[in-house]
Amino acid sequence: MHERILIAGFGGQGILFAGKFLVYANLLAGKEVSWLPSYGPEMRGGTANCSVILSDTPIGSPIVDIPDILVVMNLPSLDKFEGATAPGGRIFVDSALITRRVARADVTSVYIPATQLADANGLSGLANMVMLGKVIADCGLCRPEDLPAAMGKVVPERKRALFDKNIQALQVGAAFFG
Amino acid sequence: MTEKVLMKGNEAIAEAAIQAGCRFFFGYPITPQTEVAAYMARRMPKVDGLYLQAESEIAAINMVIGASAAGRRAMTSSSSPGIALKSEGLSYLAGCDLPAVIINIQRGGPGLGGIQPSQADYFHATRGAGHGDFHMIVLAPNSVQEMVDLTHAAFDLADRYRMTAMILADGILGQMMEPVSLSKPDAPDLPPKDWATTGTGGARPHNIINSLFLQPEELERTNFKRYDLYARIETHEARHEAFMLDDAEIVVAAYGACARIAKNAILAARSRGIRAGLLRPVTLWPFPKKAFAAAADTARAFVTVEMSMGQMIEDVELAIRCRRPVALCKRVGGMVPTPEEILSKIEEIAGGVR
Amino acid sequence: MQTVFERTPGLTDAILHYCPGCTHGIIHRLVAETLDELDATGRAVGIAPVGCAVMAYNYFSCDMVQAAHGRAPAVATGLKRARPDCVVFTYQGDGDLAAIGTAETVHAAARGENITVIFVNNAIYGMTGGQMAPTTIPGQVTQTSPYGRDTSVAGYPLRVCEFLATVDGVAYAERVSVDNVSHVRAAKKAIRRAFETQLAGRGFSLVEVLSTCPTNWGLDPVRALSWLRENMIPYYPLGVYKDREKDAAHGEVTGDA
Known part of the structure; x- marks a missing residue:
């Protein structure tokens, strides 16, 4: 396994959080992992992204220039990273926020109206985890048994309600067939 | 082996410093190293340590000088433009033969430059960290684990040789998260800090921490002596x-x-x-x-x-x-x-x- | 043989390098005597400045650190925070404290650092040979204000005690002079009060001492003392600008002196 994943969207959508969760779940599974955020002014409302690498072997560069998996939650991110995606890679699009289709023919495109699904399930603000649920399910990125433990690493115990909602969001995403 | 946890490089440096016994951190915010200061501000009060936000990078490094003169392990961190401001203090640390650990999470320059990763302070770190003839030990981690291990090493090296050890990293290493093992370093066998200015207690002649030598012969002698030490460090401490x-x-x-x-x-x-x-x-x-x-x-x-x-x-x-x-x-x-x-x-x- | 007078143990027997008639020697002695009288010399650490008093580390018998120009309050901050039991003082001139080190001074004061600052104000840069200082008074001739300090070009002097008195972290600020015997005795009292303030843990204390520089003022020692009286004291009035403890005891609000 050597997956180069780029998650991108607006600041405030939980882009970095989703990446962190994914990395923790794979750390628990004994994988080599790295997480690198974009940083600076973009975290205050501009575009945000993070590079995640999951691998069976030690990781060299932590930068994902050519993603095998691209997860986008706004149009500027799709515009920016679609061309960089590896041939044969996958692009996951929040189709509630991005109206255009992926132009590339040499990648697999998956459309999830994640923001809408989150709102409809009382999970407003958790579209990031809906997206991630779908990504994990489609790409087999984590062992299901690691998910609650990984959530425990990123959501503090005292925020139990948030913990449950995040797990639920993952499930909503995983169950979506579009 | 302790359990691996995920940490940002900047936070790993901070925790490693605390593990190494550093209880005095003097900071000033600057991207992309601010997590070091933020982590210290959270953690230091829990370990009876001090996080103090200085009025400038210049003040911060001079506070390090004070705490180090008092015989304590002290640290400051910054990024390129802030490190330039600390140059005065780096030279005084060398001239006073004081141990200190300095973190530079480099960003692009010159001038205000940018906030994205850079390695353009190599010359500053290895050749021109301040006025006068001197060196710092410069450690360059390439993983979050090395951020920890080399921070541990930096404190020991600084104390052993009574000089500044700098961690020279960049925005990528500072910002990235990787699994890291925070096993505590062994307590090394280090020379006592009998030179520290902690009060004579009326029991010994006064200690003076000073970099002024108005007699050229004496100043030359101190420089020669310091470079003899540097030669020993070159023999024993080079790592690759x-x-x-x-x-x-x-x-x-x-x-x-x-x-x-x-x-x-x-x-x-x-x-x-x-x-x-x-x-x-x-x-x-x-x-x-x-x-x-x-x-x-x-x-x-x-x-x-x-x-x-x-x-x-x-x-x-x-x-x-x-x-x-x-x-x-x-x-x-x-x-x-x-x-x-x-x-x-x-x-x-x-x-x-x- | 009976000893009638001796060097205070707070000073070493090194010979001072100060110019004839310079009042640094008096101020050194007052500081050292005070530390001795408070039984604090053994746990005192002094921070020497850059300027005429740079070699103070050779004269005080307590532990000493020599700081970069203006940075003494920051060094003192680090030291005092690391060793709260030490009695920490800085000894700084006007260029060091009120020009290059203004930020360090003001912020150490604002944080209420529990240190004592001895601020020697002689209205000129002495070590470098008599240039305009931040405390050079209007009209005063120096090497870099050869036609007299012109406030339209060089601006105005800083009155350090006055502005520091407005800072909440300051526990004690007093301006004294050493131009005559009664002033010297008052200066000693102020220095003692400052160190007592630190020993009681009340926060930042500062004593500004008006001092002479006969060499760079171009005056003989006696006329230098007169010049100080006639020119400096009117511009820099002597007195207690703040004593938080006493002010509180008298129910006074800071600033309505």
Whole structure:
């Protein structure tokens, strides 16, 4: 396994959080992992992204220039990273926020109206985890048994309600067939 | 072995410093190192330590001087423009023979520059950290784990040699998260700090911490003595990592984040039949000259990969006495070289030397 | 043989390098005597400045650190925070404290650092040979204000005690002079009060001492003392600008002196 994943969207959508969760779940599974955020002014409302690498072997560069998996939650991110995606890679699009289709023919495109699904399930603000649920399910990125433990690493115990909602969001995403 | 946890490089440095017994941190916010200060502000009160936000980077390093003069382990951190402000203090630390640990999470320059990763402070760290003749021990981690291990080492080296040890990293290493084991370092056998200014107690002559020597003969003598120490450090403390180096025709020299990116390129080159290898300085001062000299015996060419206009390349050329051609693969201003760029440089050189 | 007078143990027997008639020697002695009287010399650490008093580390018998120009309050901050039991003082001139080190001074004061600052104000840069200082008074001739300090070009002097008195972290600020015997005795009292303030843990204390520089003022020692009286004291009035403890006891609000 050597997956180069780029998650991108607006600041405030939980882009970095989703990446962190994914990395923790794979750390628990004994994988080599790295997480690198974009940083600076973009975290205050501009575009945000993070590079995640999951691998069976030690990781060299932590930068994902050519993603095998691209997860986008706004149009500027799709515009920016679609061309960089590896041939044969996958692009996951929040189709509630991005109206255009992926132009590339040499990648697999998956459309999830994640923001809408989150709102409809009382999970407003958790579209990031809906997206991630779908990504994990489609790409087999984590062992299901690691998910609650990984959530425990990123959501503090005292925020139990948030913990449950995040797990639920993952499930909503995983169950979506579009 | 302790359980691995995920940490940002900046936070890992901070926790490692606390593990090493540092209880005095003096900070000033600047991107991309602010997490060090934020972590210290959270953690220090829980370990009876002090996080103090200074009015400037200049004040912060002078507070380090005060705490160090008092015989305590102290640290400050900043990023390039802030480190430049600390230069005065770095020179005084050297002139006063005081131990200190300084963190530079580099960003692009000159001037206000940018906030994205850079390695353009190599010259500053290894040659010109301030006025006068002096060196700092400069450690260059390339993973979050090394952020921890080298921070531990920095405090011990600083105390052993009574000088500044700098961690020279960049925005990538500071911001990235990786699994890290926070096992506590062994307590090393270090000389007592009988030079510290903690009050005579009426029991001994006064200690003076000072860098002023108005008699040129005396100032020359102190410089000579300090450089004798530096010579010993060069002999004993140079560190490097070799990766696929044994049979390498093309030796890539890179430190920090660039070394990680170079590894990708080297693996790709190998898969194309080019015998490339990596020689990564872990200490930038002392520079691992012997390892480079040895590599020059067998390699046909070198390429340095740097996020600067070419700074470490001078040390590579000096270390190998210009016996082999040394090429430069560079990106600057916050741009980061890609494995593909490095690979094509390796291929270009491999074609040239065949 | 009966000893009628001796060097205070707070000073070493090094010979002071100060110019004839310079009042640094008096101020050194007052500080050292005070530390001795408070039984604090053994746990005192002094921070020497850059300027004429740079070699103070040779004269005080307590532990000493020599700081970069203006940075003494920051060094003192680090030291005192690391060793709260030490009695920490800085000894700084006007250029050091009120020009290059203004930020360090003001912020150490604002944080209420529990240190004592001895601020020697002689209205000129002495060590470098008599240039305009932040406390050079209007009209005063120096090497870099050869036609007299012109406030339209060089601006105005800083009155350090006055502005520091407005800072909440300051527990004690007093301006004294050493131009005659009664003033010297008052200066000693102020220095003692400052160190007592630190010993009681009340926060930042500062004593500004008006001092002479006969060499760079171009006056003989006696006329230098007169010049100080006639020119400096009117511009820099002597007195207690703040004593938080006493002010509180008298129910006074800071600033309505």
